[in-house]
Amino acid sequence: MNFDDTLQEAEFRATARAWIAANAPKQYEEELRKSSLGRTQLKNANILEVAKAWQKKKADAGWACLHWPKEYGGRGSSPIERVIWQQEEGPFGQLSRMFIIGHGMCGPTMMAFAREEHKRAYLPPLASGEKVWCQLFSEPAGGSDVAGLRTRAEKDGDDWVINGQKIWTSGAHYSDYGILLTRTDPTVPKHKGLTMFFLDMKSPGVEVRPIKQASGASDFNEVYFTNVRIPDHQRLGEVGDGWNVSLTTLMNERSAIGAAVSTGFPELFEYCSSLMLDDGPAIEDRAVRAKLASWAAKASGLKYTSMRAISALSKGERPGPENSIGKLVAGSMIQDVATYALDLQGAAGVISGAEDSELAGRFQAMLLRAPGTRVEGGTDEIMRNIIAERVLGLPGDIRVDKDVPFNRILTKGRG
């Protein structure tokens, strides 16, 4: 067991550190450091532009998508090097948020299923942030039941014609491309009639409508497809094999290894270290300390769980379903942490405006964004099912629609 860098790792770290020191957009460092879940805006700049510029700079110097092969715009780094990079990139890593879906899910799916000429054409500009990708899976009727989707793809000559609607599509409003899961055969059970494609989001017939979220922000969209044409060579995997293709995507989503999951804990600890309560500093208060310590142990447990996963990965093992625990634990923790931070503020905790609230509304923004974290990419309940079924080997939930042709499945609860 060893936490120290090997000589090679230390060398990599030194090189990365020096490059970051010389090239990072330092004027935004403080703002990025103080941003947290639900709040990554820059006061005097467009964050998308800043993020794209930083990503491009990294790509030109060989620091983008470290673990990807070089021919697709990556660096061919080891999992450990990727973690070292993330540690060194620090707050500037916040800028990669709008690329998470593309880099974490679309890229790996393209790598596994796209034709070689497409990989070489589409992956490098995705790695460099010049093109942004989104993932079009969820539908109003689907939710956690991804395979329940209804968007149709019908073959017409060498093209497929798409009609239907997607929802909860992160970043669709600034995306250039997307990967799209469709139904190509409604007469077979739901998992068997799906097919995956990638498409140009500027294609005629694609309409993106931002959704205003509970937090007031609009990170997600509804996307409508009206007779959108996709050439067959943009199909990913076999016709009818879309479910398996999407599992690759979702596996990558759940095992964004090494990505530091937000727990809200560092923010809360920092806050309590300076906060004065009526009878003294918050950090001296017994009740506050007990809460903080319990969360501290959870946060460090998550951190070292991901270290263990990285160690396994670097020995050539595949990321398994046990990686579902990161999002499961962090999601409800961030919600609890935010609730507690507001509790410490008392009546004033209700004020969320940046000008009049504590820490410019940092915890208020976190509170309002947190419910989304517990739902996106699989709800807490889905995560627990994954652990129970795939890690502990418990029986699957009873699925009454499992062998029923899709077009004969019940679609309404009442009436």
Added chain:
Amino acid sequence: MNFDFSDDQKQLRDQARKFLTEKCPPKAVRAVLDGKAPYDKDLWKGLAEMGFLGVAIPEEFGGAGAGHLELCVIAEEMGRANAPVPFSSTVYLAAEALLIAGSDAQKKKWLLAIASGEAIGTLALFEGKGNPSPKTIKLTAANGMLNGVKKPVADGAIADFAVVAARTGSSGRDGDISLFIVDLRAGGVEVKSLTNLDPTRGQAEITFRDCKAEPLGAAGEGWSILTQVLDRAAVLCAFEQVGGSDRALEMGRDYALDRIAFGRQIGSFQAVKHMLADMYVSATLARSNSYYGAWALSTNAAELPEAAAAARISATQAFQHCAKNNIQVHGGMGFTWEFDCHMYYRRANAMALGLGSLSYWEDQLIDRMRKKNAA
């Protein structure tokens, strides 16, 4: 970076698991639980023969000289098996105190006896209610004589010697505390067994009356040594707790697969599945924190105090969580004496208190994090 045990260490784990599965089945734990013996003597002898008692004791003092990572691996298996032997008091507390502060002669005498299974040791720290603190220590040492009462003392009724924390000054500071070694078979010692939550690991009250004692470490250094001993023991106990958590989770999982109700395996009900998933989550977080603690312990890293507290909190919570929900999964059966669930429930709750309670370690963790941030 490599955040895992080595293949050799994993092999040692398999070896320990095999040995304990054979020599320490639930039936053996029950024999002690039912009061047939104060601890499992055959098992203790076997552990000595396997070299497990002295795995982290240097060869010059009769041990295997392997190291603390190896001890962590064995500790996990001791927890899985719920072993009814004075392992934690002897190996984590007494032996660690000797390793940190003992003179060569003391190490030669006592560590050798521990490694060979001839001596059971313990730490006599507590004096009634309260958590580790110099303030709670009233027992005095003067002219090499101890006077006072310690309770609870883990495995005190079967121990051959104790490391005793005594007051040697009155300045009101940590420097008032010194440590002593007492041969409990000598005069001036009165031992009374105490009924406790987990009879598989006894607790005692020990009264010292003009009892001869030998200093361990420098006078006035007692509290600083104790803090180190407790930190080290916290990591080692965390591994026992992780082993216990995993076993309780397995028992619950196996029962959920076997038991049919409403025409289905109860493990197919989401309420049961999610309870077991949450047990897995807490056991996993505890394991990861404990690995970090193991690394800090084995390298004597500056991070040890913080890592030990985090491992202690996480493992205490996990074992309590898994042990209590294991009973819940078992339903009424889990609450019977015949089922093994309560043995882990007892152990989990007794272990939660042994090195100072959860709230004590929570307090320690925050202090240590603040210190680090200030530095």
